[in-house]
Amino acid sequence: MTLVDDDELMLGGGPLRGHGFGRCGGRVLSSKLEQQICDLLSDAGLTHSHAPRHFEVPVTEDSVGAYAPLIVLRGRGRGGKTVVIECVEDIDKALLGKICAFRAKFGAEFYVIFVAAEDLIDLIPLSAYDESSVPTDLGTLINRLAD
Numbered sequence: 001m002t003l004v005d006d007d008e009l010m011l012g013g014g015p016l017r018g019h020g021f022g023r024c025g026g027r028v029l030s031s032k033l034e035q036q037i038c039d040l041l042s043d044a045g046l047t048h049s050h051a052p053r054h055f056e057v058p059v060t061e062d063s064v065g066a067y068a069p070l071i072v073l074r075g076r077g078r079g080g081k082t083v084v085i086e087c088v089e090d091i092d093k094a095l096l097g098k099i100c101a102f103r104a105k106f107g108a109e110f111y112v113i114f115v116a117a118e119d120l121i122d123l124i125p126l127s128a129y130d131e132s133s134v135p136t137d138l139g140t141l142i143n144r145l146a147d
Contacts, residue, residue: 027051030070033087033135037071037115040138044146047074048085057101067098069110073145078130081111083145088116091123100127113141 027050029035034050041048051068059065069084077083086099103112104127114121114129121132133141 031087031089033089033115034070036135037085037087037138040142041071041073044142046142046146048072049074055102055106057098057105059097059101065098067102069102078111081109084110084112086112086114086129088114088120091120096124096128100125103127115141
């Protein structure tokens with residue numbers, strides 16, 4: 001259940017009850033790491049959006065699921081591809097499966113950058129991203145994306 005306050009939209013249910021990480025463009029930010037990335041992108045003048053659209057991706061041989069890229073940079077590309085930034089603080093196998101399926105289906109259009117702690121990056125399949133970064137190197141990553 002999500003609670004809405006007229007003055008501030010914050011998460012209000014589940015394991016994050018009573019905690020929120022702000023918002024960007026009306027979207028609630030899901031983690032402190034997402035907020036940190038958002039702040040750095042905004043400071044660098046990089047236009048971005050959070051979960052701007054959903055894609056149908058194959059989850060199993062006979063079913064599809066919805067995947068929404070966490071952060072999409074508008075007007076920026078790597079090799080002609082739109083940049084997607086995903087960040088995780090824990091491994092979610094279902095999400096990783098959707099990201100791998102997304103890359104398999106839309107890899108020609110999107111360049112996926114994964115941000116996670118180094119020990120987590122080692123657990124994420126290479127098929128889930130084109131590039132990875134650790135949170136301590138976010139400044140370098142954002143500066144490169146701004147060029």
